[in-house]
Every structure is written in C-alpha cells, then in structure tokens.
Amino acid sequence: MKVKIDNIEKLESKIGYKFRNIKLLENALTHSSYSNENKTYKRVNNERLEFLGDSVLSIVVSRHIFKEFPNYPEGDLSKLRAQVVCEDMLNEIALKLGIGQYLVLGKGEEATGGRIRKSILADAMEAIIASIYLDGSLEDADKFILSNLEESIDTLVKGKIFSDYKSYLQEYFQGKNSNYRIKYVVTGEEGPDHDKVFYVDVLVNKKKFGSGVGKSKKTAEQNAAKKSLLRLGEIYE
Template identity: 50%
Template sequence: MRTSNKNEDLKILENKLNYTFRNKSFLKNSLTHSSYANEKNLGIINSNERLEFLGDAILNLIVSQYLYKKYPNHSEGELTKIRAKVVCESSLAYVAREIGVGDYLLLGKGEESTGGRNRESILADTTEAIIGAVYMDSDFKETNKQLLDRFEDNIVKAVEKGELFSDYKTELQEKYQRSPNSKIEYHIFKEEGPEHNKIFYMNVFLNENLLGSGKGRNKKEAEQMAAKSALFLLGKNNE
C-alpha cells in the first residue's frame, strides 16, 4: 500500500487516472484529508475540502449536461433520479476503489486506525476533490472528457439497465411522502466487528411499524439496505 504523496507514487496514480497534472500540487492537495491537515498543523484550507466543493459542482454540471443532451425525451424528474444514482456517495466511492485512490490518501492517525482508507464517505469526497483538481489544472473541456471517460458507463447502467446505486431511501420516502402522518425512521439494532471494520444492522420503521432490515459497512449503507428490504417486502405484499 502506498501512503505518501511522493512524485513516483503520484505518477502511478496519474496513469490510473489517465491524466498527467501540470501542477502536481493540485493532485497532492486533492489527496490530503482534513484529519492529516489538522494533525500536521497545515490548516483546514490546505485539506482537500475546497477542491471537493468545486468538484461536486463540476460533476453535477457535467452529468446534468450529458443527460440533457443524451436523453431528450426524459422528464426533469427522470433526469434528476438518474443523476442522483450516478453522483451518489456509493457510486463515487466505487470509482475511487477502481482507481485505488485509498492507497494514496494522506490521513491523520485517527482516521488511519479506524479504516478511513476504505470509508465510503472519504473515498467519495476524494473523488470529487480529484475532479476539482483536474479542473483547476486544465479547463472545463478536459475535465468533461475525463469525467465522461470515467462515468459514462455508469450513466448507461443507470438509464438503460436500471442498475447502479439505487437510492432506496428516497424511493421509500417518496412512497409515503404524500401522507402527512407518515414518519419513516431508521434505528441501529446491532453492531458487529472491530472498530475499524464494523458491520451495522439497521431497522426501518413506518410510524413505529417495522418495514424492513438491512446491514452495511457504515450507517448510510445499512439504511439503504433496510430501505431496499422494505421496498421488496412491500412489493411482495402488494402482489
């Protein structure tokens, strides 16, 4: 595992990204987690959070533009749901794992010891930061090319095959949002494993009635799996 920002390591990452940075400091900055910046007294402004902010906006714009042009017969609501699947945390973390981004992160000791290199939220945020870094190092045209090379297959899966990372929580919420007295809540009922590699078990309730259960490597994933279980059981009951 590579855990530094040495130039020889960054060259390997650049090969995986299929992009060579003119200014390596943008790439280094995109891989610097706030926990590391704080621990080394670099200041939060020198973490990847500003690039993450920029990358999030660019990603949403490029995916939105692509969907608008590619699918002229889809409604605003349909396009919004597709985009949500493509740019959701699980999708971004998946892209990061494909590239091996976790190996190049600079983390504080606390995040390192609790499995931060494989944490969904950290990987997703870093993907956005790298997008921001590419944009700052090049221009919109180059960033657009880089993103579509990486995400176009995910878009096709989401649109044409109905696959990818479904937002089951939103789907479940939409099922009941028209009823003013409906209240959906998620509660952890069990945790297993060491601190750095926990499994969370989650129940989802509608007005205190159990709808479904699920498990995941973090609370968000467990909530999604509980919502997926609820949707499946609701579908079975309506058959």
Template identity: 50%
Template structure:
C-alpha cells in the first residue's frame, strides 16, 4: 500500500479507506462472513467527486465555452478510457482484492473494474483528506495530462501543416537533455526540419517539451 500511496502522492491517515477502495465486489461476496465490504459505495461517491472537480476546473479555465461543449469535454475526461489510463499509471490493478473467479478471468486488467477502482480511490482520498487532496490527484493524473496532450496535439499538428506547404519536408524531434531530480525533471527537446534545428523547448515531460519546441519553431518560421 505504501507504494501506491507514493504513486498517488498522498498518505492516508485511515488506511482502511484505501483497503476498502481496492476491494472488488467479487472478493467481498466470497468473504461476507468476515464482514468485508466492497468498494461500490466509494465508487458512487468518487464518481460525483470527480465530476464536480472536473466541472469546476472547466468552468473556471474556459469562461467562453458554451454549456454543450463543457458537457462533452467533461464526459471525455471522466470516461472509462480516461480512468483506465489513470489506473495504468498507478498500476492499480495489481493492488486490487478480487474473488477467485474474477482473478482467474483477468479481472486485474478489466477496464470496468480498474476504472471503478480509480473512482473508489478518489472517494477514499476525499473522505480521508478532504476535497483539496482529491483535487490534487485529479489535477495530476487527469487534468494536467489532458492539457499536455492537447497542447502537444495543437502545436505539433500546426507545425506539421505549416511545413507541408512544400513537398519533401521532414520534421524530427530530439531529446537533447534533462535536468533536476527524478520527481521534478525538466526536459529539453529540439525540433529540426530536414536535419536543421528550427526550435527548442523545455517542459516537465517529453511531450510538453516537444510542444514547446514546436511552438518556438512556428514562431521562427512565421517570424
């Protein structure tokens, strides 16, 4: 459990909440005589906590976005696929308590099970440390990562479209350095056009550095 807490960046005061969040109904059903409870109630609460935090974030950061777009964006951020990505980052499947049948059937990799467990863990953090603690985890594992992906898509796609106005143009991204401790590294990426450097960028991840390099390249080419 300590390894999972390390990945989450949160230390539980009541470890029983985390234990409950990782207990699938199949395990609870096999251990009814011991009074074991499944994570389904926590999943219910976590779904609401996640939806509220994401909705609040979108409302504050996109003041001009209409209700329909806000709803669609929130749905994409809280969908099963998004939660499965979070579970993979945390290796959450390896910590689950599953019944024998679910274990044999590959339950640790089942998308619906690990996605529900993410919601249950968020609820456990909320109950243990309040909405601020839950918000930090949602920001780190869902909102920040989505920002990186969107930014990377935008600038890299824009640069690709810009250089393709002429045929035979080849872009390349190279990691040229990194600095800082493991938990707070800064990466530097250089983008070249036909082997010639045209932009350089830094970021907290390689993807973020790539998008900053693409942005710098666009500014240079349009300069």
C-alpha cells in the first residue's frame, strides 16, 4: 500500500528543499495511527525518522549556538538549546509551514483533531528534518533548521533566557580573569516591613558596575546583575 500526498510539491517549496526520494518525505508525514489502522501498510510511519531527526536537530542547534555565543558557559548553552528544540518551538514552525494539512492520519486521529495536535506536529517536524538529512546531507538539514529557528534563537537570547543573572555575571568575569571580585551592597531600603523595597549596587573590583531595585534583596541583586549584563552587551531588552 502506497501513500500519495496531494500537492506535496507545494510543501517542498515551503520547506525549501527538493527531494530526490519523495518517499522519505511521505513517510515523514505519515503518523503511526495510519499504519496501525492499515495493516497492509505494515509499520511504515514517521516514528523512526522522528528518532533520527531529534538527534540531527540537537547537533545542528548545538553547533550553531556554540559558535555564535562563545562567552556562554555550558549551563546557559544547555538552557538555550532546550528552549530552541522544545515541542512548542517545533509546533510553531509546523503551523507556519502548514504541515498539518499534509499529514497522513488514521481515521480516529483525524476525527479528534490530530492535524492541529502539538505533539503530532512537533514529531512530524523532527521526521521532516531526518528526511532532509537522509535524502541530502547534514548541510541541507542545517539550512532548513536554521532558516526556521535562527530568528527564534535571537529572540530567546535577547534577555529572555537567563533567570540567574548573578551566576551569569560571575561566570562572565571569571572567564575574563579570575582576579575579578564581585560584591553586592545594599545601598538603601524603604517602605514598611511587609512591603519593603531594596536598592542594591553590584561592585566589580570595588567599582560600581550596576544597580538594581526589588521587593527582596535577592531580587534587587538579580536586577543589578541584569543591568550589568545589559551594559556589557551580553543580553538585550
């Protein structure tokens, strides 16, 4: 039994890749619910491609952020990668490309909204990545992935990833010179005990580098560290 997907050439145009073996793309779009309901189709679906695509996606994104952000320590690279390769991000790309309309689903999955189900769309994206990799090369997969994710990576980096600004600031200066000393000093507080506001300066080698305000000392310190990272150009508003 062979699956034939209508207007698959239009999808190739959206993807930006012309397949030599179109069956790879057809398999990438075939959900297990279809093969389960159609026994003559055996076990041909996108699950194996999804497995491979997950690894290809990870290595492409890892390589890209490793090269693009040389000052990021391992922990922040891991945080960034996790947010880039997550289900939400893959689903967003799938919706943009209109992948749902090309999926081959079983009748039950079709009836229950499978074409817009986040997990199914995200899995299909991983399978498509694998199909491009197998049909072409890692460079082809790289081009497809980054053309769809590079803008999102940039958005994430611009101040939306790091919640522990103090650690990031510490790691930044340690990477420059181990002699840097960072100290947080409370310069003032105001308001009643149940609603205090704290003011904190961050000192780098005894020189004021940034200041922050918060409802607690910890929050004020984090805000001071964030202001310092903004000043350094390591993050953006």
